[in-house]
Amino acid sequence: MGATSNDLYIDPLLSEMAIGYRPMGMIADMIMPIVRVGKQSGIYTVFDRGDRLRQRNTARAPGQEANLIEQDVGTGTYHAKNYALKAGVTLEDRANADPVFMAGIIEGRSELVLDSLLLDWEIRVANQVTSGTNVGSSSGVNSAWDGAGDPLGDINQAIDNVHLSNGVYPNRIAFGVEAWKSFRRDSTVRNLIFGTNNGGGYPNVSQTSELLDIPNVYVGGAFQNTGDKGLTEALSTVWKDKVLVYYAPDSPNIERPSAFYSFRWADEGLPEMQVERHPFDRKKKSEEVEVGYYQDEVVTAATYAYLIDAANSSS
Numbered sequence: 001m002g003a004t005s006n007d008l009y010i011d012p013l014l015s016e017m018a019i020g021y022r023p024m025g026m027i028a029d030m031i032m033p034i035v036r037v038g039k040q041s042g043i044y045t046v047f048d049r050g051d052r053l054r055q056r057n058t059a060r061a062p063g064q065e066a067n068l069i070e071q072d073v074g075t076g077t078y079h080a081k082n083y084a085l086k087a088g089v090t091l092e093d094r095a096n097a098d099p100v101f102m103a104g105i106i107e108g109r110s111e112l113v114l115d116s117l118l119l120d121w122e123i124r125v126a127n128q129v130t131s132g133t134n135v136g137s138s139s140g141v142n143s144a145w146d147g148a149g150d151p152l153g154d155i156n157q158a159i160d161n162v163h164l165s166n167g168v169y170p171n172r173i174a175f176g177v178e179a180w181k182s183f184r185r186d187s188t189v190r191n192l193i194f195g196t197n198n199g200g201g202y203p204n205v206s207q208t209s210e211l212l213d214i215p216n217v218y219v220g221g222a223f224q225n226t227g228d229k230g231l232t233e234a235l236s237t238v239w240k241d242k243v244l245v246y247y248a249p250d251s252p253n254i255e256r257p258s259a260f261y262s263f264r265w266a267d268e269g270l271p272e273m274q275v276e277r278h279p280f281d282r283k284k285k286s287e288e289v290e291v292g293y294y295q296d297e298v299v300t301a302a303t304y305a306y307l308i309d310a311a312n313s314s315s
Contacts, residue, residue: 014110014275018291021114025221027174028118028125031244032260032297033252037080040265040294044254046074046301053167076300080265083120084292085113086278090285109289110275117291122222122238125297129260129305130242136303137161145182145241146312152188155212158245158306165303168257170247172216176239179311180219183243184208214245241312246305259304265294 060066087109132138139157143149155173162170175183183189184202193203193211205217220239227234246259254261266272271292278288299305 009277009279011106011110011275011277014107014277014289015273017107018110018114018273018275021111021118023115023118023222025177025219025223025238026118026122027218027220027222027239028122028297029262030172030216030218031125031129031174031246031248032262033248033258034262034264034295035252035254036264036266037078037254038265038267041077041079042263043075043077044261044263044298044300046076076298078263078296078298080263080294080296082292082294083117084271084290085116086288086290087113088284088286088288106277106289110291113289113291114273117293119222119224119238121295121297122220123224125260125262126220126238128297128299129244130239130307130309132307132309134299134302135244135246135259135305135307136165138307138309140310140313141308144312145179145186149182149186149311150188151183151186151311152192154308154311155183155243155245158243158308159212159214161306162245162247162304166247168247168304170245170304170306171214171250172218172246172248173212173214174218174220174239174244174246176242176311177219177221177237178239178241179243179308182241182312241310243308243311244305245308248304257301257304259299259301261298261300263296263298270294 056069057067089105089109128134139154141149141154145151145154159170162168184204189203189208189211190201191197193207194201203211205219209215209217220237222238223235224238225233225235248258248260249256252258252261264272271290271294273291273293276290276292278290280287
């Protein structure tokens with residue numbers, strides 16, 4: 001449950017920074033919007049898509065009650081795990097720092113902890129939603145996007161699949177940075193946006209949003225080192241050359257269908273990205289900065305998502 005009020009101090013200024021903190025290229029919370037829940041474990045409603053789209057008898061006879069909607073629903077479960085990390089500010093750090101710079105050292109340790117926590121969250125989400133078994137449909141491409149491929153044709157196929165399978169037009173698309181580079185360099189894409197002969201430019205996310213008629217366009221640009229500690233660095237992109245087309249509501253709510261949700265256990269006394277400062281420990285000769293949260297990331301409606309796999313590789 002975290003430390004008690006007797007052995008920590010919640011730093012309000014650092015906590016305010018932490019809540020809005022976003023390292024470059026992180027998109028996990030855009031893929032799986034956060035829904036705050038009051039219990040660590042619980043159930044959520046799984047709606048029957050056909051039932052929600054069925055026409056109902058709305059006519060009411062004089063003096064009669066309104067017709068009752070009966071829903072065919074199922075349930076799914078979540079369990080919010082506790083994720084936390086901390087970093088130390090040693091006696092040597094304190095002794096070597098001028099007093100005016102001490103706040104900067106504490107903030108730097110907080111950012112180090114946040115970077116590590118959010119990268120772990122990013123990788124968990126990416127591993128989950130870029131698996132073909134966790135989305136409604138997935139496919140490779142007939143020809144690689146960084147060659148003679150057809151990015152627009154492949155994306156339109158994904159859009160149509162989500163739309164025609166659910167009756168809901170997808171409102172989000174997430175490009176892995178490798179796929180994004182190939183998409184924005186494609187001559188057809190550039191001609192449509194900038195005119196014949198490309199106009200000398202490359203599209204940004206806003207122009208891509210207008211072209212695809214999808215309001216939310218994200219680029220997953222996070223990197224990770226897959227090499228073990230002490231071995232040679234092995235740097236790779238988290239989202240690689242994958243593209244995810246999906247629907248998630250603009251206002252997350254456990255009662256509204258979404259391809260994915262992050263269930264965040266948020267209750268009084270629980271850590272939720274606040275920066276906790278543990279006092280100086282004379283035995284360890286160190287003060288500690290800790291950040292944590294409780295969460296479970298869940299695929300709640302797989303059919304609302306389509307995955308384009310390996311966009312830069314022919315299928």
